[in-house]
Amino acid sequence: MDAPSYRIWPPVALGVPLLAGLALSAAGDPFEVPTGPARLVGVLLVVAFALWNGWALLLMGRHRTALLPGGATTTILDSGPFGLSRNPLYVGLVALDAGLALLAGSAWALLLVPVGVLALGWGAVRPEERYLTEKFGDEYTAYRRRVRRWM
16 A cells, blocks of 8 residues: 555544543643633644645645545655645644643643654654655655754
8 A cells, every 4th residue: 555554643643642631631730721821822823733734735735645644645745834844734733732732721731742742753753754765765865854854
């Protein structure tokens, strides 16, 4: 099959820690998330996610490459958000994850964002990088040298 062999599907890698944090918060948080500033930052992160991922998905659609995680990649994109991050959709999902945790006022969900990022890196990013290196060889290696993994 022409697709990366994920250990963890990307939305699950971030979604499980988020949901676990929200559940833990129902029993009490280790600290209070300031309501006003946290909500504002949460809204900004959710809006940033929508704009950033929308831009990335638009470019992917224009170049007729897989839109969903696990699909076949047909080309290496290196413009727009792909010129700033090799994983712009994942950067957007992390922003969404943190934004939702802040909007929910959940300290546990916020504290578990790094757990989701680690799971995403191990479960999706590394297998995806292996797949892209095998499929595109020197072209992907050169892209990796030019563009950072995250930002």
